[in-house]
Amino acid sequence: MADDRLLKWRGEFPILSRCNYLISNSLGAMPRGVYANLQRYADTWAEQGVSAWGSGWFELPQTVGDRIAPLMGAAPGSVLAHQNASIANSILFGALDFSDTSRDKVVITELDFPSDVYALRSWLPDHMRVHTIPSRDGISIDIEEFLDAIDESTRLVSTSHVLFRSAFIMPAREITAKARRVGAQVVFNGYHSVGVIPVDVGAWDVDYYIGGTLKWLCGGPGGVFMYVRPDLLPSLNPKVTGWFASRAPFAFDVEKLDLRQDAYRLMNGTPGIASLHAIQPGVGIIAEIGVPAIREKSMRQTALIIALADEMGYEVVSPRDVERRAGTVTVNPPQAYEVSCELLAREIKVDFRPKAGIRIAPHFYNSDAEIRAALLAIGEILADGSWRRHQLS
Numbered sequence: 001m002a003d004d005r006l007l008k009w010r011g012e013f014p015i016l017s018r019c020n021y022l023i024s025n026s027l028g029a030m031p032r033g034v035y036a037n038l039q040r041y042a043d044t045w046a047e048q049g050v051s052a053w054g055s056g057w058f059e060l061p062q063t064v065g066d067r068i069a070p071l072m073g074a075a076p077g078s079v080l081a082h083q084n085a086s087i088a089n090s091i092l093f094g095a096l097d098f099s100d101t102s103r104d105k106v107v108i109t110e111l112d113f114p115s116d117v118y119a120l121r122s123w124l125p126d127h128m129r130v131h132t133i134p135s136r137d138g139i140s141i142d143i144e145e146f147l148d149a150i151d152e153s154t155r156l157v158s159t160s161h162v163l164f165r166s167a168f169i170m171p172a173r174e175i176t177a178k179a180r181r182v183g184a185q186v187v188f189n190g191y192h193s194v195g196v197i198p199v200d201v202g203a204w205d206v207d208y209y210i211g212g213t214l215k216w217l218c219g220g221p222g223g224v225f226m227y228v229r230p231d232l233l234p235s236l237n238p239k240v241t242g243w244f245a246s247r248a249p250f251a252f253d254v255e256k257l258d259l260r261q262d263a264y265r266l267m268n269g270t271p272g273i274a275s276l277h278a279i280q281p282g283v284g285i286i287a288e289i290g291v292p293a294i295r296e297k298s299m300r301q302t303a304l305i306i307a308l309a310d311e312m313g314y315e316v317v318s319p320r321d322v323e324r325r326a327g328t329v330t331v332n333p334p335q336a337y338e339v340s341c342e343l344l345a346r347e348i349k350v351d352f353r354p355k356a357g358i359r360i361a362p363h364f365y366n367s368d369a370e371i372r373a374a375l376l377a378i379g380e381i382l383a384d385g386s387w388r389r390h391q392l393s
């Protein structure tokens, strides 16, 4: 059974031996290989000093991007590591051309990650308008309504491939196809998709795709990745930029920035070399297991959470259709916030989101027994009243 095969990886993740770690939607567990990689980084810096730049540090954003690329169907060289999605968004939005006033619409959804929308709005010229597709149930977006909103007046569609509150999977291929038909472009947030559901930016002809490594890729904070369809690169003129985007960074020419034609066109300054070392063991493990096996197990375990929540009578704020559901199930029992605090006190790691509930996110390293224990604990906490200890006065 897939479950048994994947549980052999548990030993690679130290935290799993001391708590019930069901929070990979927030921060994936740290692979023990990170110790060695950070040690290698420290040794290189300590022993080589400035010469360490010659040991591959300059190329590291690309090296890491190339390791992530196969997990999302991207060609080598088309993915570059950046520091966080908010910065990557600003780099991208600032580089887009919004000068065609006949294309004044940007389509988003009410359930997108707010930071994406903050960055988007900050870069839009005054003539642009944001068209927000509402969610009627707090879980999903009406796909027909969303696709209909993408029309000839649309410049950009900016949404998440997987919605962070509910784990609803947006149909990336259809969205991209519709945008292409009407001459619009699409940027996806892939924070909750790469590493847990199949993603194929190449086959789907996606324009832009920005995701993070710290959740489902077990890569730790400080690393995101940005895919840009290679033929679009020359059309991008970044405002958030710097010497790493230059063809001749060591010419130190103050008058002219001659932008590179490859993914480094969207780089800016010195990358966080330590984080780029920490990212790699997690990405390596995901690649070795393969996303199809992870997805298969995830579908089964998220269904198990829903079945248990149904049995116990708790509201489920995630899609019931397995094809539309990614790796997280949000369960909304009574007193969900207080219950989530008590779960944490009992070393059952989950998180709580307002207007949603308790997010439970098993990854390939979790057992069915851990899922059952978490749901059982919710019942106990409500029954024994221990949730009251966390009531806000």
Ligand SMILES: Cc1ncc(COP(=O)(O)O)c(C=O)c1O
Residues within 6 Å of the ligand: 026, 083, 084, 085, 086, 087, 113, 115, 160, 164, 189, 191, 192, 212, 224
């Ligand atoms: C959907 C989504 N996007 C982005 C982020 C984080 O953004 P940033 O990398 O700018 O911190 C998160 C973090 O929880 C997220 O859930």
